[in-house]
Amino acid sequence: MAHPKDTTNLMDVLLQCMGAADPMLQMLEWLCDQLMEAEVSE
Numbered sequence: 001m002a003h004p005k006d007t008t009n010l011m012d013v014l015l016q017c018m019g020a021a022d023p024m025l026q027m028l029e030w031l032c033d034q035l036m037e038a039e040v041s042e
Helices: 012-018 023-041
Strands: none
Touching: 012 023
């Protein structure tokens, strides 16, 4: 089964995270959200 192509621009995500008070925490939260979404969609 083909998976839809994810066109998330990682540079945009990185820049958004760098603007947060705690960039590493923001990046980790984003990654966890992506993993949970991938798990649910399977």
